[in-house]
Amino acid sequence: MLGHRQALNELSQTDWDLVVIGGGITGAGILLEASRLGKKTLLLEQQDFAWGTSSRSSKMVHGGLRYLAQGDVGLTKHSLHERERLLVELPHMVVRFPYIFPIRQGSFPGRIAMTAVLTMYDKLAGVSDHRWISRDKLLQQYPILNDEGLKGAMRYTDALVDDARLVLRVLHEAVLEGGTANNYSQVNAIKSTSEGFNLTVQDTLTGNSVEFNAKQVVNATGAWADILSATNAKVRPQRGSHIFIPAAKLPIHDCLTVMHPDDNRPVFIYPWKGQTCIGTTDLDHRESVNVEPFCTSQEVDYLLKVANKQLPSVSLTRADIISTMAGVRPIIGSGTGNDTSKERRDHLVWTGSHGVVTVSGGKLTTFRLIALDVLHALSIINDKQLKNAQSNRKLRCFNHHVEDPCDLSSPLAQVPSNDQLKTQVEWILKNEMVQHLDDLMLRRIRAGNMMPNGGAEILAVIKPLCVQYLGWDESRWQQELARYQQMIARSYSVPA
Numbered sequence: 001m002l003g004h005r006q007a008l009n010e011l012s013q014t015d016w017d018l019v020v021i022g023g024g025i026t027g028a029g030i031l032l033e034a035s036r037l038g039k040k041t042l043l044l045e046q047q048d049f050a051w052g053t054s055s056r057s058s059k060m061v062h063g064g065l066r067y068l069a070q071g072d073v074g075l076t077k078h079s080l081h082e083r084e085r086l087l088v089e090l091p092h093m094v095v096r097f098p099y100i101f102p103i104r105q106g107s108f109p110g111r112i113a114m115t116a117v118l119t120m121y122d123k124l125a126g127v128s129d130h131r132w133i134s135r136d137k138l139l140q141q142y143p144i145l146n147d148e149g150l151k152g153a154m155r156y157t158d159a160l161v162d163d164a165r166l167v168l169r170v171l172h173e174a175v176l177e178g179g180t181a182n183n184y185s186q187v188n189a190i191k192s193t194s195e196g197f198n199l200t201v202q203d204t205l206t207g208n209s210v211e212f213n214a215k216q217v218v219n220a221t222g223a224w225a226d227i228l229s230a231t232n233a234k235v236r237p238q239r240g241s242h243i244f245i246p247a248a249k250l251p252i253h254d255c256l257t258v259m260h261p262d263d264n265r266p267v268f269i270y271p272w273k274g275q276t277c278i279g280t281t282d283l284d285h286r287e288s289v290n291v292e293p294f295c296t297s298q299e300v301d302y303l304l305k306v307a308n309k310q311l312p313s314v315s316l317t318r319a320d321i322i323s324t325m326a327g328v329r330p331i332i333g334s335g336t337g338n339d340t341s342k343e344r345r346d347h348l349v350w351t352g353s354h355g356v357v358t359v360s361g362g363k364l365t366t367f368r369l370i371a372l373d374v375l376h377a378l379s380i381i382n383d384k385q386l387k388n389a390q391s392n393r394k395l396r397c398f399n400h401h402v403e404d405p406c407d408l409s410s411p412l413a414q415v416p417s418n419d420q421l422k423t424q425v426e427w428i429l430k431n432e433m434v435q436h437l438d439d440l441m442l443r444r445i446r447a448g449n450m451m452p453n454g455g456a457e458i459l460a461v462i463k464p465l466c467v468q469y470l471g472w473d474e475s476r477w478q479q480e481l482a483r484y485q486q487m488i489a490r491s492y493s494v495p496a
Contacts, residue, residue, distance in 0.1 A: 001402070002171050005182055005433045008203050008210040015213050016042045018378070019199060021187045021228065022220035023047075024054035025163070025364055026347075028170040028181075029371035030218055032397075035179030037380060042214075043179065044201060046186035046221075048439045049171060053222050054364065055164035055443050056293075056327025058242065058280050059272055059411055061086055061094050061365045062158035063125060066266060069109070069117055073124070075346055079365045080125035081393065083159055086365070089398045093169060093409040097160045097270075099255040102138065102310070105149035107259065114154040121156065130156040142256075144311045158255070160272065160411040163364055164443040168432060169402060169409065170367070176400040183433055190217060190228060192354050205435060216378050217356045222330040223289045225360035230352030235360050236333030241295035241326040242279030243303050243494075244449055249320050250276040250311070258310040260302070267306045273450045274414030275322060278303045285328045294491040295324035323449045323492045332361040349377045368397050403427065408445075415447050418461050425462060429469035437466070437480040438487055454488035 018034050020027045023045025034041040045051070063080035064072070086094040103111050111132065118130040133153045139145060171181050188209070189200040196215040202208070219228045226233040255270035269278050281299045300318065307316050332348045347362030347370045357377050362370045369390060376386045389395060405427045406420040407413050416424065428434060428444045440462065442448040447455030459481070466472045472480065 001431050002168065002175050002181060002433055003431060005184070005435065006180070008182070008185060008201055008208070011042060011180065011182060012201075012210045012212050014040065014042070016040055016215070018042070018216045018218065018380075019044060019187075019197070019212060019214040020218045020220055022222060022224075023049040023167070023171075023181065023183060024052055024220070024222050025050070025167050025170065025367045026222065026359060026362065026370055027218075027220035028167050028174065029367035030220055030359075030374050031179045031181060032170050032174035032177060033368070033371040033375055034380065035174050035177040037375070038178070039380065041174075041179045042212075043171075043174075043181040044185040044187055045181070045183045046204060046224075048183050048435065048443060049181070049433070050164040050167040050443055052224075052289075053327050053329055054167050056240070056325055057163045057364055058240070058268060059160055059163055059277070060158060060268075061161050063121060063365070064363065065117065065121055065156075065158075068121055068124075072346075073120075075363075075366075076121070077124045078369055078390075079363060080121070082365050082368060084125060084127070085368075085393070085397065086161075087159055089396060090166075090169065090409075092404060092407060093166060093411075094159050094161045095411055096157050097255055099156050099158055099257055100133070100138075100142075100153050101156075101257045102145065102153045103151045105151055107149070108264075111151065111154065118154060118156050127157070130154060142311075144251075144313050146310050146312050155254075160255070160270070161364075162273070162409055162411050162446070164446075165409040166364070168444075169398070172402045172431075173398050173400055176402075181433075183439075184435055187228065190354060190356055197354075197356070218374055218378070219352075219356050219358040220360075220374070222360055223285075223328045225330060225358050228352075228356065229350070229358040230354045230356065231350060231358070234332055234348060234350070236331045237285040237289060238329045238331050239283045239285040239293055239326055240280035240329055241299040241303070241324060242277050243295065243300060243324050244272075244322045245276045245278065245307075245316065245320055246322060247271065247274060247276050250307070250314055250316065252276050256310070258306060260306040261309050262302070262305070267303070269307060269310070272411055273446050274412075275450055278307050279325075289328055292487065292491045293326040293328055295326045295495065297495045299326075300324065300494060318494050321494045322452055323454070323488075324494060325449055325492065330360045347373070349373050351377070415445065415450050415455070415458070418458070421445070421458060421461055422465065425465050426469065429465060434470065437462075437484040440466075441484060442487075442492075448484075448488060448492060454484065454492065
């Protein structure tokens with residue numbers, strides 16, 4: 001299990017085979033696969049695990065229907081195979097879910113085009129579950145749907161997940177395979193040595209810096225990759241924002257895939273953790289990646305507009321929004337100036353002048369394949385081993401049992417009652433390296449997004465548990481509470 005955070009000076013006593021920088025899904029996957037092969041591997045994350053992109057995605061494990069429509073058959077095939085693997089191995093965490101794509105008169109794509117694409121989509125996945133829903137049946141199911149020009153809908157399936165909890169599950173598995181992970185550990189410098197690399201690592205909780213030695217280093221920092229890569233910039237940071245609406249106000253039981261009236265981009269409206277999520281936007285992120293992103297006023301208007309166009313009787317306003325969420329995707333830029341939505345979602349592995357291997361881009365769904373490509377670039381596995389690991393459908397990614405109190409990891413699980421909440425939080429505080437209140441509220445139990453005012457109503461339950469298991473006194477609690485409330489106000493509330 002992940003357990004408690006270790007002091008950096010203790011970790012620095014080990015000569016590591018591999019140090020992985022970055023605690024999102026990509027770094028976690030590399031830690032798991034390297035540890036499984038017997039490599040003495042350490043993962044260092046400058047913030048909390050999954051703090052960046054990997055807790056702010058659209059929560060989907062999917063093949064990428066849009067990518068198939070754009071002709072990217074290879075990425076779609078690999079993603080679908082990994083989707084099916086995760087559905088089998090983590091059935092309570094990765095949940096197959098129906099997607100509904102309304103078809104309207106004169107709109108593109110129409111029924112024929114969607115049928116052709118979905119037939120190929122299912123064939124690549126090895127399933128057959130798409131079908132046509134007639135107009136009448138669709139309106140019976142969703143009477144709130146705009147019926148103007150409505151012909152019916154195509155139904156298919158993909159999967160939903162709690163992305164941050166998937167990262168934690170991978171980290172738990174990696175530690176059980178012999179790996180080590182530490183959060184709030186920032187790598188500030190990397191130097192090549194005769195025996196590998198020397199890293200300067202700062203404990204961001206204390207400010208102290210420690211030197212580490214490693215034979216090999218991987219830079220898996222996502223949107224931060226260019227900072228440590230020692231190459232020309234390759235990452236095009238793109239912001240995707242979501243808003244959360246009370247399920248009682250917007251009762252959605254499937255994932256509605258609808259086209260925005262302004263730019264004809266697909267936007268998803270779907271249930272998640274007991275509320276309804278609408279997203280995402282797709283914009284170049286111009287601000288510093290070191291500052292926590294937030295959903296802008298323009299993005300809120302954009303998401304409300306598509307919801308009100310497709311579901312006009314609901315009449316959503318800003319007052320209905322529980323919270324917002326913004327993340328920065330590390331897209332590998334084509335250099336062509338393409339519209340952000342048209343950039344490819346492939347990952348890229350490259351080596352800098354200092355010999356460090358960097359990886360960025362890619363999809364949540366394909367984290368295992370990305371990790372294998374990195375191990376191949378490091379010569380930890382050869383061509384034959386890579387091909388076998390990529391194509392062998394019988395290989396398991398998760399071989400260990402990890403306790404899941406009160407169905408904590410389900411993407412459909414609501415924030416529980418106080419007794420269940422207490423059980424969950426006790427387990428998390430003992431096993432998941434929580435250092436700040438926001439680690440718990442935003443990434444471990446999700447109350448910060450799923451409840452009004454950042455989950456203020458459950459803080460009375462949370463406080464004594466933090467005192468008991470983290471040793472916080474009243475002064476520390478007040479510091480954490482002020483930090484958390486400021487974070488909620490700036491990055492998770494409705495902007496003015």
